[in-house]
Amino acid sequence: MHLEIFPANNGDSFLLQLENIIILIDGGYVDTYKNYIKPKLVALAKENKKISHLIVTHIDNDHISGIIKFIEENKKDSIIEINNIWHNSFRHINCIDDNLIFKGKSLSKLVINYTIKEEKNIVEKNISAVQGSTLASLIHKYQYSWNSEFNQNAISTDNELEIKISEDILIKILSPNNDKLKDLKKYWKKELFKKGFSSDSDLSDFTEDAFEYILSLEKERKRLQKKNVSSSTSFNIEKFLHEPFEEDDTATNGSSISFIIEFKNIKLLFLADSHPTVIISSLKKHYNQEEFPLQFDLVKVSHHGSKNNTSAELLNYIDSNKFVFSTNGLTHNHPDNETIARIICRKTKFTRNLYFNYNLDSIECFKNKSFETKYNYKIIESNNLPLKIDFNSDE
Numbered sequence: 001m002h003l004e005i006f007p008a009n010n011g012d013s014f015l016l017q018l019e020n021i022i023i024l025i026d027g028g029y030v031d032t033y034k035n036y037i038k039p040k041l042v043a044l045a046k047e048n049k050k051i052s053h054l055i056v057t058h059i060d061n062d063h064i065s066g067i068i069k070f071i072e073e074n075k076k077d078s079i080i081e082i083n084n085i086w087h088n089s090f091r092h093i094n095c096i097d098d099n100l101i102f103k104g105k106s107l108s109k110l111v112i113n114y115t116i117k118e119e120k121n122i123v124e125k126n127i128s129a130v131q132g133s134t135l136a137s138l139i140h141k142y143q144y145s146w147n148s149e150f151n152q153n154a155i156s157t158d159n160e161l162e163i164k165i166s167e168d169i170l171i172k173i174l175s176p177n178n179d180k181l182k183d184l185k186k187y188w189k190k191e192l193f194k195k196g197f198s199s200d201s202d203l204s205d206f207t208e209d210a211f212e213y214i215l216s217l218e219k220e221r222k223r224l225q226k227k228n229v230s231s232s233t234s235f236n237i238e239k240f241l242h243e244p245f246e247e248d249d250t251a252t253n254g255s256s257i258s259f260i261i262e263f264k265n266i267k268l269l270f271l272a273d274s275h276p277t278v279i280i281s282s283l284k285k286h287y288n289q290e291e292f293p294l295q296f297d298l299v300k301v302s303h304h305g306s307k308n309n310t311s312a313e314l315l316n317y318i319d320s321n322k323f324v325f326s327t328n329g330l331t332h333n334h335p336d337n338e339t340i341a342r343i344i345c346r347k348t349k350f351t352r353n354l355y356f357n358y359n360l361d362s363i364e365c366f367k368n369k370s371f372e373t374k375y376n377y378k379i380i381e382s383n384n385l386p387l388k389i390d391f392n393s394d395e
Contacts, residue, residue, distance in 0.1 A: 001263055003298065005324060005357050005387035006036040010304060010331035011062030012272070015040060018263050018393075021052045021169055025270060027066025030118040036386060037066060038073075041080045050081035052165060056135065057272035058088075058256045059215040062331075064135055065116035071138040085144045086257060089136040090188075090211035092147060092154035093181045100189045104198040107206060112213045136208040154181055155257050157282050168264050174282040175258035175274040180251075187251035188214050218252050235365040237375070240341035241312070248275055248308040258302075260286070264393040267294070269318060271302035276314040283317050296320040297391055301343075305335020312342050321350050322389065328358040340366060344375045352377045357387045 006013040008028025013036070016023040022044060027033050041051070056067050073079060116132035139146050147155060149163050158178040163171045176184075189199050191214045248254070256272035258279060271279065279302075287294060299320040302309035304327035323343055327334045340363070344352060356363065359381050367379055380387075 001266060001391040001393045003268070003389045003391070004040070005326060005355070005382070005389070006032055007328070007357050007382075007384055007386065008032040008062065008066070008326060010327050010329075010334065011060075011065075012057070012300075012304075012326045013037060013063075013066060014270070014300070014326075016261070016268075018169055018261075020049065021166055022049055023053045023055065023261070024051055025055045026057055026063040026272075027068075027070055028062065029065045030069045030116055031066075033066035033069045037070060038079065041070075045080040050083060052083050054082050054085045054087075055257060055259075056085070056087040057258070057270075058252050059135075059212055060218075060252050060273065061117040061216060063272075064216075065118070065132075068116050068132050068135050068138065071135065071142065071144075072133060074142075076142045076144075082144055084148060085139055085146050086149075086155050087135065087139065087146065088154050088156075088176075088181065088255060088257065089139075090208050091136075092152075093185050096154075096178055096182050096185055098182050098186045098189065100186055100199055102189075102193055102199045104193065104196045107192075107197055107210050110192075110195070110197060110210050110213075112209055114209065114213050114216070134209045134212040136212055137205055140205065140208070154178070156181060157285070161282075161285060170262045172260040172262065172286050173257070174260065174286075175272070175278045176255045177278055177282075180254040180275070180278060184215070184251045184255040187218070191217075215252055218250060235368070237337075237341050237366075237371060238345060240338045241345055243307070243338050245311050246308055247277060247311070248273075248303065248306065253303060253309070254278070256302075260296075266297045266391050266393050268391075269296045269299045269320070271300055271309075273303040273309065276302070276309060276311040280314055280317055292317045293319045296322075298322040298324060298389065300324045300326065301335070301339065303334070304332075305339045306332065307336035307338035310339045310342060315342055315346065319346070319348075320352070322353050322355060324355045324357075324387075326357055327360075328384075329360040329362050333362065335360075335362070337362075344377045348376050350376070354379050355387055355389070356381045358382070358384050 002017045004015045011028040012026040013028040013032050014025040153159050253273035254275050256274040258272045258274040261268045305325045325335045
C-alpha cells in the first residue's frame, strides 16, 4: 500500500495505491496536474491500471482546478480509465429543501466567467486564472459513472455510511451530512440573491455551471496574521493550547467529503477541509465509545492545518503516528501553531511524525530537539517534492 502526496501549493492532491485499486483524491491546481498527476497517471496506464475512484472532496480552486484540467484532457479515458467519480454538485443537493424562495432575474442572464487556477513559480501572488469548463459539465459531457455507489444521490452520511469497493477495502463516510449540504445550497442561493437573481430550482446544465461558479468565489474569512517568532528559546508551545477554538464556518469547507479508508489492518483518515463537529458525530456512528481514541495509520489534517478545523475535542477521538499537512504556507498562514500544538501536546507512548509536503518557515520553531524529545514528535519535510509513504498491510 502506497500513498503519494503531491505538492499542490496551498491545496490538496493524493494518490493512493492499494494493490490493484488506485484512488485519486483532489487535484490541486492546474500545474499540480501537469507536473505531477498526469505523468503518474500516464505511467500507471502503461501498466494497464485504472483509477478505481476519483474523489473530489469539495468545490474549491485549490482542490478542483487540477481535476478539471485532467477530466478535460482525459475526455473519455484517453489518459487513464476512471471507474467512479465521487463529487457533489447541484444535481445531488437540489432535492434538499432549504425553504429559500425569492424572485429576481433569470439565471439565464448570469454571466459566468469560470476560471481555474494555475500556479506560477508556486508563489501565491502569482497564481493566475485560466478559462475552463466547470467540473460538473465535464463529468456530464463525458458520461462518467458519477456518485453511482450512492444511487446518483449526494455523498452524505445521511445517504450511505459505508461503501465496500473490494473484498479488502472499505470506505467509511464521515462528512458531509445533509445539514452541511443544505448550508451549501443556502449559501449559493443567498449569493444569487445578492446579485439580484431568482432562486429558480429548475435543474439544468446551466444551473450546474452557475452553482459551481458561485461556490468557487467563496472566500475564507480574513484571519489575523501570525506573529513572527524570532527565537525558539522563547517559544512556548503550550500557550497555544489556551487559545479559544472557533470552528470554521465556510459552506464549501463544511461540504467536504471526508472518509476513512480501511484496507486489511490499515486505517487512513482523510479529513479534506471538514468541520470537526461533523467528524466527531460521524465517528460515533461508526465506532463504539470504548474504541476511542482511534489509532489511525495516517491522518490527513483538515484544511491544511487551520486552527478552525482541528479542535481539541476531535483529537480526543483520533490519534496517529503520521499526521500530514498539505500546504506551502503562503495562503492564510497555514498551518497554524494552535493545530500543531493541539496534536503534539497530548501524552503519548509513540512518536508522532508530522509530514509537510513543503519546507515551511512557519514551523521552524517546532524544529527544536528539546521540544521533539519532550513531546515525542518528529518533523518530516519533502523539500517541495512529492511525499511518498508506504504501509505494511500484512495481517
